[in-house]
Amino acid sequence: MTTETHEATLARDGYAIVPDALEAASVDALLTAVAPLADLAAGTRGGVRHLLRDVPAVRALARHPAMRDVAESALGPGAFAVRGLLFDKTPGANWKVIWHQDLTIAVRERREVAGFGPWTEKDGVPHVQPPAALLARMVAVRLHLDDCTATNGPVRVIPGSHRDGRLSAADVERWRAAVPEVTCTVPRGGILAFHSLLLHASSPAQDASHRRVVHVEYAAAEWSELPGGLAWHERHCAALRGTERH
Template sequence: MRGELTARIDREGFAILPEAVSSAAIDALLAAIATLPPGTEPRRRGGTRDLFESVPEVRELARSGAMREAAEAVLGPGCFAVRALLFDKTPEANWKVIWHQDLTIAVRERRTAEGFGPWSEKAGIPHVQPPVVFLEWMVAVRLHLDDCGAENGPVRVLPGSHLAGRLGPEEIAAWRERTPPIECLVPRGGLLVMRPLLLHASSPATVPAHRRVLHLEYAAESLPDGLEWHERW
């Protein structure tokens, strides 16, 4: 798997791995998530954060098994998980996401560092846009906890766009004009592995059902000038 996965992600920026995680492991994860305190359910666009601290099963998935193997195939054995999010599209939270790149990282505290900025805050956690090279040393591994078909508002991607660096609005428009999008249809237990700089979007779901996704981000390098990843597992 490693060579083929690495080659495809280098070329296209993403890959789908169906049937990567067992149904039993997903059931255990969903049971653990169900015990989260009221108000932490992923009912808004930002999803649920700090899952490493609140859900031990997420730490286990990040450190071993298919999600870890996928990250290592792209980044090497020295990689580590730096963020865990939970998303869920429901009739109450059925959002649209425009074409974009994932340009921010979560850090422990705000510090001055060359090339880092602008800064923002999400759920009380400092976020910053790093130099592009740090994003190139990252990969997202998304575990689908429900089947995701065309009616569930799947992620759409523009293959190869991760190779173009940070893109402005005009460049994004140009990519959209010349590159046919691909819908990432992923079954329950499947993984979507993608580079942060890959242009991606999603439409609202047309069928009212859960589309729960555990989103883990992995990195391969420490941050400079005293900056630290918000999480490191």
């Protein structure tokens, strides 16, 4: 799939799948780098935050051409990474995610700014819902460290729903009734990318295999600086900005 196709697919459907984005050796190296987090993930419903801050290999992944090309296809040149997470569905950490949009960002400290709210706190870090205009310029790029099959809890999406802004509960049901969902199976080393406002969900895994995913969120260059003194929590990773290639 070419970059031009990524751009068209992401604009139309809100998501894109890129098989074989990273070679096996790079995936093996990432698995080694995140291995110390595996037990932590198992004890926290399968998720670990702050990978950009804490794991150098994930910072390098966020700069990888395969990741950046997809992010920039959706957001334009200069897209930069703002958050990194690890997800792993196992028999001991298995969960269901209902239909939703990704509506929060992580910031360094709470400040009262018009259009930003409500506020929550996750792992000691302030999170806030920003204006829909910002969310419309964010995309998640997920590298799969294991095969993601139809039976180990893949992401499901409703194509095109990202174009309708922030959705109410009634809007969600309207989209579900009108547009068939798509199950996103992704091979090991492949990428699933989707806009933050795209409706997505996942079911519990039905088998005992791992479904390890490194999830990196990017924002468009025009949101490099947030208003009112707000700052991205992981924005201190300045090398993730720009058109740098590693």
